[in-house]
Each structure stands twice: as structure tokens, then as C-alpha cells.
Amino acid sequence: MTAPIALVTGVGRSNSIGHAIVLALAADGWDVAFTSWRAYEQRVPLGGDPANDPDRLVAAVQASGRRAVAFEADLSDPTVPDRLLADVGDALGSVGALVLSHAESVDSGILDTTPESFDRHFAVNTRAAWLLIRAFAGQVPPGGGRIVALTSDHIVGNVPYGASKGALDRIVIAAARELAPLGITANLVNPGPVDTGWMDEDTRAALAAHQPTGRLGTPDDAARLVRFLVSDDAHWVTGQLIKSDGGFSI
Structure with a gap:
């Protein structure tokens, strides 16, 4: 039986959420x-070893008996998403789960955000997500697929990041409705504050x-919820923004 195939974006560092998601999906039988x-x-710079971490992750997945392939992808380039889905298809096959874990995130507020930074955040966090979703829907295997996006409501002092994530939320929820006839579910996960290298001791x-x-x-x-949302058990869950934050938002 052929293993299902997942594409996870934003997996540059071993301390990232994306890295944990890749390992969790591989453990569940995904290529x-x-x-x-x-x-x-x-x-x-947020820790880890960005020069070598992707290669090490490929090796770890392969050692578990699953196939893995890493791609360098500048998601600020609008031509990349279509090429990426085509390249993954050539390497592994049709993608059945798209997990959007990438982000441009550079702190700045209302008064000190530059237009260039604002545009870059929206290009990566919002436009690329839309283009990836569109490309994914164009190649989804028979029986449908899963979209899961990582989001955030951190916006004070982090305006371009938070605003671009808010726009991402609306796109994913629209996808849940528009792509349902293709058998695609689409959900968002807000993991709350997770220390992936950006916290100092006072913040922590x-x-x-x-x-x-x-x-x-x-x-x-975060990975535990993602692995559920891409599973067959979650076929009736779609159009949801789920806060999996240990009660931080209460």
C-alpha cells in the first residue's frame, strides 16, 4: 500500500514546530x-543549525522507514508554489496533506514597520499560503486531502506578522468551504506561545x-493536533481555528 504524502512548509530549524510536525507525520506513516x-x-537567527538541520531531518525520517525530501523555497516569490507542488509530485507523488508552518516574523509595531517589511510579511505569510493552497487543490489525490495552517493572534508590537496571519485565517476558512467538493478539509491551529528560539529569559x-x-x-x-487534523479521524472537522495553547488564551 502506498504511503500518503505530506508537504510541510517552514522547517528550517530543529527547534521549529515544522520540524516536530515532520517527525510526527513520519511516525504516523506519511512520506x-x-x-x-x-x-x-x-x-x-533563532537557534538550531539552519545549514545542516534539513539534511539531518531527511536522514531521521528515512531512518524511520519513510521517504523524505527537502526543498529550498523562497516563498516570497509568487512563482515558487506551483513549482514546489510539481517538484514534490515528481519526487514523491500527489500531496494529500498540506501543512503551512512557514512564516516571515520580524517584530515591529504601528510606528516603526516599514512598507517593505509589511509587504514581505504578506507575500510570505498570506500570498504564498493562498498560492500553495491553490496548487495543492489542483493536484489533490482521489479521495481528497487536508490543509492545516499554523496561525497566531500576536499582533501588538508585531503588526505585519499578526496582520498577515489574520488574513491567512480568512483564506483557510474560505478554503474549507470552497474546496469541500474536492474532499479537502482546511483548519487552523493557534499553538499560543511556543519557544522556538525567539524568547529570552524574561519573556519565557x-x-x-x-x-x-x-x-x-x-x-x-502543536504537532499532536496537526497529526490528528490530517488523519482520517478528522474527516468531519473543517473550517475551524483551534487554539491548542494549554489555556493561555482563557
Whole structure:
């Protein structure tokens, strides 16, 4: 029996949510393609080893008995999504699950955001997501597929990121309705504050104090929900924005 195929975007670092999602899906029997963009990882250093982490992840998935392939993808380029889905199809086959975990994220607020930064956030976080969804729908295998996008409501002091994620939310919810005749479900996961290398000690302490569980979320916490949403058990769940944040948003 042929294994299902997933494409996960934004998997440049070993401490990322995308990295945990790839490992979780491989453990569930998926063959996995994933993207990274080393130029961004170098511009916004958040730990890990962006020069080698993708290759190590491919090796880890292959060691588990699943196929894996990594792609360098500059998602600010509007020609990339169509090429990416075609390349994944050539390497592995038709993609049955699209997990959007990529992000441009550079902190700035109302007064200090530049037009260039604003446009780059929307190009990567919003436009690329729409184009990837469109390309995915054009090649979805018989029986349909799954779309899951990682989102956030962090916007104060992070305006271009938060605004572009808000627009992403609307696109994914529209996809749930428009693509349902193709057998595609589409959902969003808001994991709350997860330390993927962006927190200093003061930030970590302040957020943990606000967390009812007494701890911050981990990439594995987010991956557990994603692996459910792409599974057959979630065929009746679509058009939802699910907060999987340990009660942080209460």
C-alpha cells in the first residue's frame, strides 16, 4: 500500500514546530516533503543549525522507514508554489496533506514597520499560503486531502506578522468551504506561545506565569493536533481555528 504524502512548509530549524510536525507525520506513516529557506534563517537567527538541520531531518525520517525530501523555497516569490507542488509530485507523488508552518516574523509595531517589511510579511505569510493552497487543490489525490495552517493572534508590537496571519485565517476558512467538493478539509491551529528560539529569559518567565498549566507549549504539543487534523479521524472537522495553547488564551 502506498504511503500518503505530506508537504510541510517552514522547517528550517530543529527547534521549529515544522520540524516536530515532520517527525510526527513520519511516525504516523506519511512520506514527507518539507521546505526551508536558509537566507531567512540566517537573517533571523533563532537557534538550531539552519545549514545542516534539513539534511539531518531527511536522514531521521528515512531512518524511520519513510521517504523524505527537502526543498529550498523562497516563498516570497509568487512563482515558487506551483513549482514546489510539481517538484514534490515528481519526487514523491500527489500531496494529500498540506501543512503551512512557514512564516516571515520580524517584530515591529504601528510606528516603526516599514512598507517593505509589511509587504514581505504578506507575500510570505498570506500570498504564498493562498498560492500553495491553490496548487495543492489542483493536484489533490482521489479521495481528497487536508490543509492545516499554523496561525497566531500576536499582533501588538508585531503588526505585519499578526496582520498577515489574520488574513491567512480568512483564506483557510474560505478554503474549507470552497474546496469541500474536492474532499479537502482546511483548519487552523493557534499553538499560543511556543519557544522556538525567539524568547529570552524574561519573556519565557512572563509567559509561563500567565500559562494556567505552569509551562509553555512545545513544538510537540502543536504537532499532536496537526497529526490528528490530517488523519482520517478528522474527516468531519473543517473550517475551524483551534487554539491548542494549554489555556493561555482563557
